[in-house]
Amino acid sequence: MQADEPPSGGPGPRVPPIALLVALSAINTIALNMFVPSMPGMVDVFGTSPAAVQLTLSLYLVAFAVAQLAIGPLSDRYGRRPILLWGLAFYTLAPLLCAAAWSIGSLAAARALQAIGGCAGIVLARAVIRDLHERDRAASVIGLVTMLTALASAAAPAIGALLDVWLGWRASFLAVALFGAVVLGWTFTCLAETHPVASGQSVLRTYRGCGQLLRSAAFIGYSLHGACTLAAWYAMIAGLPYVLVDVLGRPPTDYGLYFPLLSFGYMAGNFITSRVVQRMGVQRLMLRGAWLAVASCVVLYLWNLASGPAALAIVLPMAVVVLSHGLSQPSAIAGAVSVNPALAGSAAGVMGFGQGLIAAGGAQLLGMLQNGTVQPLFAIVTAFAVVSLLACFLARWGEARESPPAPDAADRGPAPSLRR
Numbered sequence: 001m002q003a004d005e006p007p008s009g010g011p012g013p014r015v016p017p018i019a020l021l022v023a024l025s026a027i028n029t030i031a032l033n034m035f036v037p038s039m040p041g042m043v044d045v046f047g048t049s050p051a052a053v054q055l056t057l058s059l060y061l062v063a064f065a066v067a068q069l070a071i072g073p074l075s076d077r078y079g080r081r082p083i084l085l086w087g088l089a090f091y092t093l094a095p096l097l098c099a100a101a102w103s104i105g106s107l108a109a110a111r112a113l114q115a116i117g118g119c120a121g122i123v124l125a126r127a128v129i130r131d132l133h134e135r136d137r138a139a140s141v142i143g144l145v146t147m148l149t150a151l152a153s154a155a156a157p158a159i160g161a162l163l164d165v166w167l168g169w170r171a172s173f174l175a176v177a178l179f180g181a182v183v184l185g186w187t188f189t190c191l192a193e194t195h196p197v198a199s200g201q202s203v204l205r206t207y208r209g210c211g212q213l214l215r216s217a218a219f220i221g222y223s224l225h226g227a228c229t230l231a232a233w234y235a236m237i238a239g240l241p242y243v244l245v246d247v248l249g250r251p252p253t254d255y256g257l258y259f260p261l262l263s264f265g266y267m268a269g270n271f272i273t274s275r276v277v278q279r280m281g282v283q284r285l286m287l288r289g290a291w292l293a294v295a296s297c298v299v300l301y302l303w304n305l306a307s308g309p310a311a312l313a314i315v316l317p318m319a320v321v322v323l324s325h326g327l328s329q330p331s332a333i334a335g336a337v338s339v340n341p342a343l344a345g346s347a348a349g350v351m352g353f354g355q356g357l358i359a360a361g362g363a364q365l366l367g368m369l370q371n372g373t374v375q376p377l378f379a380i381v382t383a384f385a386v387v388s389l390l391a392c393f394l395a396r397w398g399e400a401r402e403s404p405p406a407p408d409a410a411d412r413g414p415a416p417s418l419r420r
Helices: 018-034 036-045 050-078 080-099 104-132 135-154 156-167 170-190 203-214 217-247 253-280 282-307 311-338 341-369 375-401
Strands: none
Touching: 018 036, 018 050, 018 080, 018 104, 018 135, 018 156, 018 170, 036 050, 036 156, 050 080, 050 104, 050 203, 050 341, 080 104, 080 170, 104 135, 104 170, 104 311, 104 341, 135 156, 135 253, 135 282, 135 311, 156 170, 203 217, 203 341, 217 253, 217 282, 217 311, 217 341, 217 375, 253 282, 253 311, 282 311, 282 375, 311 341, 311 375, 341 375
């Protein structure tokens, strides 16, 4: 099947508004980040320890990662719309439980329920995009949605802080519940089912499709690339404040001054992807982004070696690294969910789980390697850049060798091509 062929023959469901896809993609980061400014105050509110309060964040992240392994495959079996509506219902009701929490344990448990809804939004938004568009067009839409999501999500901590000061910590949860109700109603009225399901197919059979994906070198390559670019981003978020303040002796305000360069770089890369990927193709753009990241890491080392570690010499090359990730990550997502379009939901879920796992491991490794120099951060970012480049070649090799899956009577229509 050619790369420019539509996902399915005949007229498909109406394409939902881009704004709705952005809202679905943003609900996770809004729920995650809006509460963060209130976390220090929870120690006094519940008379507990900072470590216990941290559970409200860590349990959210764990639930978010694990839920993707269920939500993606279930959407392949039962359709995107019902799973998404149930997820959004969780997302809307869980903040009300958070606001009514009587202990830090109950708050952490309610946050875990909230993560299920946040997971449904981002995973199924990607699957819906792939259902409606061929691979290169899907990468373009994902790039645009990611850029707008980053803009929308950047305001969440500031809004949460203002609500906490003006109305108290419960106000941020009530605001998230209201946002969830709006997105739920919007989804119910504007999002038709985009994935016709195979009648009579068992859930177990759907989960066996995940095994098919994990045996695909193309899927592993695309997913590994996406995971490494995300892990490098989290390493920068975790390591840059330490480098600027503790290693270079800069004031904490400098982090707020330099960090927008990284955010702007990522959004610029997403914007470029949305404009050029249909002309260049997923693989070419992903490979060029990966080479740019490696080249930027070389510049990072040479610049700091020549001038000595300095804030601008660190942040500017890293901003270009992040820009390169903005170029390649949407293509990696589109490539992963296109390996077998009938399993786009499973692919999005498995890929998201892997991203969270590798990103968490990278951040933890960086913390263990901190030694009072810039070298651990440089090494982690460079290692992820090199592995993401190798993953591009793995994806290309996998697509070249993998044949279309054998037709199966239980699948909907002819079996989709692995090279679609």
